[in-house]
Amino acid sequence: MEKDNNITTLVSEDEIWAALEKVQDPEIPVLSVVDMGIITSVGCRMSDVGCTTAEIVMTPTFVGCPAIDVMKKSVYDEVKKLGFDEVIVKADFDVQWNSDMMKPGAKEKLEKFGLAPPPSLDGGELTAEQLDKVRCPHCHSTDTTLRSAFGSTLCRAIRFCFNCKQGFEQFKPIS
Amino acid sequence: MSNAVKELLYKMADDALIIGHRNSEWTGIGPMLEEDLAFSSMAQDKIGHAIALYTILHEVLGEADPDTLGFKRTEKEFKSCHLVEQPIGEYDFSTIRHFLFDHAELLRYESLTQSSFQPLAQLAKKVKGEIKYHVMHADTFVKQLSNGNEESKARMQQALNNTWHLALGIFEAGEYELELTSNNIFIGEAELKKRWMEKVTPLLESYGLTIPATDESKIAKGGRKGYHTEYLKPLLDEMCEVTRTDIDAEW
Numbered sequence: 001m002e003k004d005n006n007i008t009t010l011v012s013e014d015e016i017w018a019a020l021e022k023v024q025d026p027e028i029p030v031l032s033v034v035d036m037g038i039i040t041s042v043g044c045r046m047s048d049v050g051c052t053t054a055e056i057v058m059t060p061t062f063v064g065c066p067a068i069d070v071m072k073k074s075v076y077d078e079v080k081k082l083g084f085d086e087v088i089v090k091a092d093f094d095v096q097w098n099s100d101m102m103k104p105g106a107k108e109k110l111e112k113f114g115l116a117p118p119p120s121l122d123g124g125e126l127t128a129e130q131l132d133k134v135r136c137p138h139c140h141s142t143d144t145t146l147r148s149a150f151g152s153t154l155c156r157a158i159r160f161c162f163n164c165k166q167g168f169e170q171f172k173p174i175s
Numbered sequence: 176m177s178n179a180v181k182e183l184l185y186k187m188a189d190d191a192l193i194i195g196h197r198n199s200e201w202t203g204i205g206p207m208l209e210e211d212l213a214f215s216s217m218a219q220d221k222i223g224h225a226i227a228l229y230t231i232l233h234e235v236l237g238e239a240d241p242d243t244l245g246f247k248r249t250e251k252e253f254k255s256c257h258l259v260e261q262p263i264g265e266y267d268f269s270t271i272r273h274f275l276f277d278h279a280e281l282l283r284y285e286s287l288t289q290s291s292f293q294p295l296a297q298l299a300k301k302v303k304g305e306i307k308y309h310v311m312h313a314d315t316f317v318k319q320l321s322n323g324n325e326e327s328k329a330r331m332q333q334a335l336n337n338t339w340h341l342a343l344g345i346f347e348a349g350e351y352e353l354e355l356t357s358n359n360i361f362i363g364e365a366e367l368k369k370r371w372m373e374k375v376t377p378l379l380e381s382y383g384l385t386i387p388a389t390d391e392s393k394i395a396k397g398g399r400k401g402y403h404t405e406y407l408k409p410l411l412d413e414m415c416e417v418t419r420t421d422i423d424a425e426w
Contacts, residue, residue: 063301064223093227096301126307148209149308150216154223158209175304 011082016042016054019078026067027153028171030113033058033071037101040094044084053086054079059097061174062154099173110171111137116159118173126175134170136161144168176358179351180292181236182254183361186349186399187283188228189255192245193407194276195221196414200263213312214269220305227302231294246418250401250408257395258341260407267327267334270320274313275342275375281306282370291359314378321382332384339387343368344395 020042023033033039041057056075060068072089079087099118107117116137119130131146141163148158149172156169198218205211229241238244258276263269284306287299321331346368355361376386397403418424 062220062223062305063227063298064219064221066219093297093301096297096304098304126304128311148213149312150209150213152212154216154219158212172308175307 011044011052011054011084013042013044015082016044016056016079019082020056020075023071023074023078026070027155028110028113028115030109031102031106033075035103035106035109036061037103037106038071038097051085052083053088054082054084055088056090057094058089058091059093059095060091061097063093065154098175099171111135114138114168115156116168116170118171121173121175124175126173130173131157134159136164136166137168138166139164176354176360177236179354179358180295180360181232181238182349182351183355184228184232184236184295186254186256188225188232188244189253190259190276190345191221191228192225193253193255193410194259195219195225196410197259197261197263197269198273201269206266210266210316217273217309217312220309224302224305227298231298235294242418246415247422250403250411252401253403253407253411254399254401255403255407256341256344256347256398257404258338258344260398260404260410261341262406265330265334267320267330268338270313270316271331271334271338272342273309274317275338276345277306277309277313278375278378279342279345279367279371281310282374283367286362286367286370289359290361295360317379318382321384328383331382335379335384336387339389340393341395343389344398346371347394347396347399349399 017034020034020039021032025031025033025036028036038058038061039056040059041055044052044054046052056079058068058072058075068091072091076087076089079089098121100121100123102118110117114137116134119134121130131149133142134144134146135142136144139161141161143162144159145162146157147160147167151158151169155172155174157172158167159170160167195218198214198221201211201214202218203211205214225245226241229244232238232244233240258272261268261272281303284299284303287295288303290296290299317331320327322328346364348364352363352365356363356366379386
């Protein structure tokens with residue numbers, strides 16, 4: 001029988017993506033690494049001697065993100081379960097993450113979780129105006145203000161809602 | 176050419192690590208909770224930038240691993256500028272330093288997005304988005320404090336007077352400026368200083384502050400060559416204390 005060098009007959013890239021859906025960002029437990037848009041490349045191959053390899057590349061949301069090692073390990077564990085002989089998980093900045101890379105639906109999940117989602121930057125640079133109009137995730141009023149651009153994690157800002165008189169956190173827009 | 180790139184990366188990484196450590200000294204003692212969080216978050220960002228730069232030195236240029244570069248070098252081997260190694264002092268000094276340093280950082284990383292050295296250009300595209308938040312924070316507080324009451328205004332002017340010659344030391348020329356500029360790796364410290372002056376001068380003046388007169392002989396140089404003030408050694412002693420208790424321990 002002719003040897004098939006393409007592992008997709010065994011495990012498809014779609015199945016790897018499905019496995020990645022199970023890996024959460026430990027700081028934002030309602031979003032998977034796929035929702036976050038931090039998976040920049042997925043590939044799989046078989047060597048001449050039949051060794052199967054999956055390779056996943058991720059890009060951190062923030063350069064100093066302390067969760068990246070945990071996520072790399074979780075990605076490794078989930079993909080390994082698919083039966084690959086070898087799983088390589090890398091994190092680099094070849095593709096630079098920005099908050100517009102979140103997948104459709106991710107922002108709704110964030111808001112339900114109580115974290116205001118980042119506004120769309122439409123591929124442009126962050127401006128001070130984009131920090132103005134942010135909807136409160138609790139009462140949906142836009143009568144809110146930025147209290148601090150720095151919060152409990154690198155990706156969060158602290159805001160206050162004048163309508164429901166509650167403090168809340170926002171996932172920061174980042175360009 | 177790799178020596179030129181190494182020189183550039185070392186001074187940038189060392190600046191980021193040392194200012195990151197200084198920022199972290201505000202953790203728990205910030206003048207208000209939000210500022211405590213801000214300096215702590217910026218510390219985390221800066222140390223992240225240092226690790227990313229040390230990682231390029233290690234993976235692309237064959238230098239030691241990031242932990243070794245961060246924790247196992249001597250004072251003389253650090254190429255940070257004198258500005259970042261100063262103790263945090265009072266909040267006025269830390270805020271002015273943060274303003275002067277981060278405006279230089281933003282301009283540096285913005286220019287490096289065009290660098291012909293690809294690993295640095297890619298990292299710069301990421302880092303500049305983070306530094307933008309640091310600059311917005313610095314602008315907000317320098318503006319507010321400079322327009323507060325008489326005391327706050329006087330303290331901000333005094334802090335600026337005490338810090339200006341240190342900030343100019345950021346731009347101390349290295350050995351390889353020509354090589355870096357002619358190969359489009361970096362615009363060079365002289366051009367960066369020009370852009371920085373054009374940026375911070377009108378901003379500070381719009382806040383009602385006066386730019387101190389500059390005496391060339393007072394500019395705090397030497398850091399880029401490994402000559403430091405009395406403050407770096409104690410910082411390294413503290414930062415590296417745990418590592419040094421068992422230098423070869425595996426974590």
